[in-house]
Amino acid sequence: MDLSGYRDVISSLPEDISCHILSFLSTKEAASTSVLSRKWRYLFAFVPNLDLDDSVYLNPRNKTDISTSFMDFVDRVLALQGNFPLHKFSLKIGDGVDPVRITPWIHNVLDRGVSDLYLHLNLESEFLLPSKVYLSKTLVRLKLRFGLYPTIDVEDVHLPNLKSLYIESTHFEKHGIGLSKLLSGCPMLEDLVLDDISWCIWDFASVSVPTLRKLTFCWEERDEFPKSVLLDTPNLVYLKFTDTVAGKYPKVNFDSLVEAHIDLRLLKPILINYHQGYGENDMVGNATDFMMRICNVKTLYLSANTLQVLTYSCDAIPLFNNLTHLTIESNPKVGWQSVPGLLKNSPNLETLIFQGLIHKATNKCGDVCLCYKPREEILSCLSSSPVKFIEILKFGEISDDMEKQIKYFLETMPNLEKMILYYNTSSVGNVIAVSSRLRRLVSKVPSSKCIVQLISDNLSLSSTVSKDGLLFFKSTSPV
Incomplete structure (x- = not known):
């Protein structure tokens, strides 16, 4: 005003x-x-954008009247707009909305040339999307989330302009065939998200999309594993993959992959009763074919589960010639047996990121840590490491073992220039105490040229230990 x-x-x-x-x-x-x-x-x-959410109408004392009010509101809005062109239509509804009213709403926005269609249908009665959704010439982005009856049944699919497809919490009426048919009708698809898609019950799961650039697949832990998974995506540059190791991977094509976030899990056959031919201590599946095909990446994130897979369910660790950034998630229940092989097979690695340093100590942990081995008995692979930068996330209170590990990195990695530790604390006193301890530690490694920095995002404060052992504090907040 x-x-x-x-x-x-x-x-x-x-x-x-x-x-x-x-x-x-x-x-x-x-x-x-x-x-x-x-x-x-x-x-x-x-x-040009409609964002309709029935939860803003919810009143637990009179749900029926509220649902009717919401449905009447949607009808009035669509009638008032007439044939005006529409860009985005987002519909989020729970049980109480009559499924019979939903189909005309979807038809209305499709007839008006909607390009972004987001449907979150948390219904307690069965509802199948109208076939018109799979035959739209204007859809560019399609996002589908379902409730208790998450079924997709496709017959004819022709989505010539669809570039982004997100499907969550659903299953296909014709199992893997239904997914393959849907994807084959999307000749321009670039971004695909499959979240909580139960392809472990299929005999054969396939994602074959030559135009795909980004793929996110997430199947949370279950007492099942997929039998056969094919991934033919020659132009994929970004992959985020969470799954149990499959029985086999007949084809994996990641020739253009640049960045990958991998969370593969093992499954012992003792947990299931419909697979035969495995010993009680054998691991189901073999991840070799999958892991060998991600070898072109430049940026790689590996969960603690994946470290286990590399140890027990992979015949060999790939040679990562292009890898420059590697992130490793640590877990107190998982050892680092596979980490030495990863570092030896990453000749151009520059940045190494640890999400925590606490891991299971074993006598097979390799030579990137001390664990059970006396220092003088170790000829570490770190001595030939090209790594210049180490970042340690989730850095808590410094312990004697953690201090030894940091000192070990400083002593054995000749190319290390900077080490950053991210300390989650709200106490300035804690930052000062840990920084002082780091200063004493660095002073014990006079041969190291590495600068050690402690950053506390909660306090917008960082402290740096210089090469001469001096301690500096500065604000990390932008001026």
Whole structure:
């Protein structure tokens, strides 16, 4: 408001700009502006984005009336907009909304050329998406989340402009065939997210999309494993993959992969009763074919589960010639047996990131840590490591074992230039105490040229130990 002249500056904006501003609000909020003045009365009807969420109507004392009110509101909004072109339609509903009302809403927005369609249908009754969804020529982004009856049944699929597909908590009526058919009808698909898709019950799971650039697959831990998984994505550059190791990988094509986040898990056959031919202590599946195909990556994240897989379910660790950034997640129940092989097979590695240093100590932990071995008996692979930067995340209170590990890195890694430790604390005194302890530690390794820095994001404070052992503090907040 221009208080000097009492002029409403916002209302004087051109209508297309006002509509653009309203497009960032939920549809209910945008509709509430209709009471401001005559000019605003129908302006929200020309907003190109509709964001409809029945939870904003919920009242536990009278759910039926609230659901009816929401459904009537959606009908009025769509009727008021008429055939006005639509860019985005987001619909989030729970049980209580009549499924019969949903299909006409979807048909309405598809007929108006919607490009972004987000459907979160948490219904307690069975509902199949109308076939028109799979035959849209205008859809560019499609996001589907389902409730108790998460079924997708596809017959004909032709989505010529779809670039992004997100499917969560569902199963396909025709199992792997249904997914393959859906993907084959998306010739321009670049970004695919499959979250909680139960392909472990399929005899054969396949993602074969030559145009795909990003793939995210997440299947949380179950007492099952996929039997056969094919991944043919020659142009994929980003992969985030969470799954149990499959029985086999007949084809894996990641020729263009640049960044990968891998969380593979082992499964012992004793947990299941429908697979034969394995000993009680054998691990089901073999991850060799999968791991060998990610060898071109430049940035790699490996969970603690994956370290186990590399130890027990992989015939050999790949040669990572292009790898420059490696992140390793530590877990007190998992050893580092596979870490030496990873470092030896990463000749161009520059940055090594540990999500914690605490791991299971074994006499097979290799030579990247001390564990049970006396220092003089170790000829460490770290002595030939090209790593220049180490980052240690989730760094808590420094212990004697942790101090020895840090000192070991400083002593044995000749190319190390900087080590950063991220300390999660709200106490300045803790930062000062740990920094002083690090200073004493660095002074014991005079041969090291590495700068050690302790950063506390909670305090926006960092301390740096210089090469001459001096201690500096500075704020990490932007000025």
